Amino acid sequence: DTAVSQTPKYLVTQMGNDKSIKCEQNLGHDTMYWYKQDSKKFLKIMFSYNNKELIINETVPNRFSPKSPDKAHLNLHINSLELGDSAVYFCASRVSSVTDTQYFGPGTRLTVL
Amino acid sequence: DQQVKQNSPSLSVQEGRISILNCDYTNSMFDYFLWYKKYPAEGPTFLISISSIKDKNEDGRFTVFLNKSAKHLSLHIVPSQPGDSAVYFCAARRGAGGTSYGKLTFGQGTILTVHP
Numbered sequence: 001d002t003a004v005s006q007t008p009k010y011l012v013t014q015m016g017n018d019k020s021i022k023c024e025q026n027l028g029h030d031t032m033y034w035y036k037q038d039s040k041k042f043l044k045i046m047f048s049y050n051n052k053e054l055i056i057n058e059t060v061p062n063r064f065s066p067k068s069p070d071k072a073h074l075n076l077h078i079n080s081l082e083l084g085d086s087a088v089y090f091c092a093s094r095v096s097s098v099t100d101t102q103y104f105g106p107g108t109r110l111t112v113l
Numbered sequence: 114d115q116q117v118k119q120n121s122p123s124l125s126v127q128e129g130r131i132s133i134l135n136c137d138y139t140n141s142m143f144d145y146f147l148w149y150k151k152y153p154a155e156g157p158t159f160l161i162s163i164s165s166i167k168d169k170n171e172d173g174r175f176t177v178f179l180n181k182s183a184k185h186l187s188l189h190i191v192p193s194q195p196g197d198s199a200v201y202f203c204a205a206r207r208g209a210g211g212t213s214y215g216k217l218t219f220g221q222g223t224i225l226t227v228h229p
Contacts, residue, residue, distance in 0.1 A: 004156070035219075042115070043157070043202065043219040056216055090156050100145060100206045100217060104156030 003027050006091050006105040013081055014113055021076045021108045023091030031055075032074040033092040033102065034066060043090065049074050081112045116140045117205050119220035126227050132190040134223050136203030139184060143205040147217065148177060148188045151200045160201075161188070193227045200224050 004025045013019055025032060033056070034046040048056035049068040063079045078085060091105040117138045126132045136146075144165040149157035163170040163177045163186070170177050176189045190197055203220040 041200075041221045043204075045216055045218075048216070092156070100147065101159045101162065102217065104149075104158070106154065106156050 004091060004093055004103050004105040006089075006108050008108060009106060010109050010111075012111045012113065015081055015083060017081050018077070018079045019081060019110070020078070021089055021091075021110070023074045023076070023105055025072055025091075025093040025103070025105075027093055027095070027103060028072075029093035029095045029103070030071065031094045032068065032071075033094070034074065034076050035090040035092060035104075037088040037090060037107070039087070047074075047076075078110075081110075083112050086110055086112045115221075116143075117203055117218045117220040119201075119203055119223045121223050122221075123224040123226070126193045126225065128195055128227055128229050129192045132188075132193040132197065132225055132227065134188040134190075134201050134203075134225065136186045136188075136220055137184060138186075138205050138218075140205070140207060140218075141184070142207045143218075145206040146177070146179060146186050147204045147206070148175075149202040149204060149219075150197075151202060151222070157202055190225075193225075195227045195229050198225055198227050 007022045031050045033048045035043045037043050046060045047066040052068045065077045068074045088107045088109050090107045092102040094102045147162040148160040150160045151157040161172050161175045161177050163179050179186045200222040202222045204217040
């Protein structure tokens with residue numbers, strides 16, 4: 001039973017296209033995140049939602065728009081894809097607590113040609 | 114400006130020996146630190162954590178040490194096993210409790226290879 005799932009696992013697309021990545025967690029967690037792992041391997045937070053409310057919004061181009069239809073889902077939509085958007089995108093979730101154990105999905109490898 | 118750094122891109126260790134992975138940070142506001150382990154084509158999985166009020170936390174073969182004055186933490190794995198071969202990420206959180214909303218800053222990872 002997958003705790004945090006992402007679809008698709010791989011995404012290859014042309015520059016200028018619009019694409020979405022979906023994330024679902026069945027852990028009952030309140031908070032969900034999107035991270036980007038770039039070519040230098042750093043994992044950097046992009047967005048976070050707590051109970052469907054946006055609470056973290058890092059310096060990310062506004063071509064990236066997260067959407068949380070409910071507490072268990074956090075999707076990432078990317079408009080006008082650019083070469084530099086190629087990366088692995090990870091979704092994560094966390095139960096609100098004093099610790100910050102986050103549970104990650106398997107990642108979506110996005111390649112923009 | 115990387116606030117969390119893992120300066121060793123890779124580490125190779127013999128099975129049964131100790132693996133020591135290091136992590137340095139610059140932000141004195143970090144109050145909670147975590148280690149994650151990542152296998153290829155999978156997401157990171159939580160390994161062990163430590164609060165800034167402690168200097169050591171142990172869980173089985175894994176021990177994390179925190180030296181606040183040096184802004185340094187390390188993960189010790191004893192004894193190392195081939196199944197421990199993975200990328201290890203250090204992460205740090207600023208703030209306390211729910212107000213931080215879990216914003217973690219990650220290092221770039223260290224590839225650990227444990228040889229049989």
